[in-house]
Amino acid sequence: MFHQALQLWFHWVENWGYWGVFILMAMESSLIPVPSEIVLPPAAFWAAQQGSSMTFFGVVIAGTLGSYLGSVVNYGVSRGLGFPLLKKIGKYFFISEKTLEFGQKWIESFGSVGVFAARLLPVLRHVVSIPAGLLKMRFFPFTVSTLLGSFLWCWVLSWFGEKMIGSHPELLHSPEQMIQAMKGEFLWILIFLLFLFSMYYLLLFFRKKRFSSSACKNN
Numbered sequence: 780m781f782h783q784a785l786q787l788w789f790h791w792v793e794n795w796g797y798w799g800v801f802i803l804m805a806m807e808s809s810l811i812p813v814p815s816e817i818v819l820p821p822a823a824f825w826a827a828q829q830g831s832s833m834t835f836f837g838v839v840i841a842g843t844l845g846s847y848l849g850s851v852v853n854y855g856v857s858r859g860l861g862f863p864l865l866k867k868i869g870k871y872f873f874i875s876e877k878t879l880e881f882g883q884k885w886i887e888s889f890g891s892v893g894v895f896a897a898r899l900l901p902v903l904r905h906v907v908s909i910p911a912g913l914l915k916m917r918f919f920p921f922t923v924s925t926l927l928g929s930f931l932w933c934w935v936l937s938w939f940g941e942k943m944i945g946s947h948p949e950l951l952h953s954p955e956q957m958i959q960a961m962k963g964e965f966l967w968i969l970i971f972l973l974f975l976f977s978m979y980y981l982l983l984f985f986r987k988k989r990f991s992s993s994a995c996k997n998n
Contacts, residue, residue: 792822796833801845804933808849810874810905816958818842819933820940824948827941835937842933843926846898850908850925857912865913874906882910891920898928 791799800822807813819842826833857865862883866876885893885907894916897907911921944957 789817789821792818793825796822797837797841800838800841801848804842804845805849805852808846808905808908808929809852814958815842815932815936819936820944820957823937823941824944835941839930839933839937842937843930846929846933847922847925850929851922853906853908854912854916854918854921857909858915859912862913865909874909878906879910879913882906883914886910886914886916891916891924894921894924895928898925899932904928904932 791803793799795802800818803813803818804815807815807818819838822833822838822842823835825831826835826838860868862879865874866879882903885897885903889896894907894911897903908921908925
């Protein structure tokens, strides 16, 4: 069944162009399990072909705007429902109470930087807009962080797709192999992002500790 869904989504990108990218990336950011690895890479590859009606930058923008739309929907629904009601109905959308609590702690700890970073991390990128809505994070910082994180993710995916599929066009015939190939390529990027985020966390920790020490001395 999942194989059939992959094939369907793959053909949406091929046949619908920018609209296919936009719709699928909106779905991906709305907790519908559409792997972005089968949306942007082939679209960027097709955009690079002579006579294509798409461009690389157009693919990135369509993906970014789609991701933003899906995130705003999650943000608005979560903000309107609140934690108690969302906890009750979340199980029907594969959102556990632990996931909601972890997301809230993530946003409380890192704020808008956490939203930006989560857009670049597996799993978290799909759900981060939900705790942002639950905590009633200000919409402007949420928008800026989401757009920047989504743009960077879409650009990296498109760049890798253009280069990788250009060297291995047989991946176009197997969405599953494409997903595995892209995950392998992103391992070092993920490690680098985790390193940067660890440094940021340590900076916050030492700033908080320094502030606490200063407050104690003043008292």
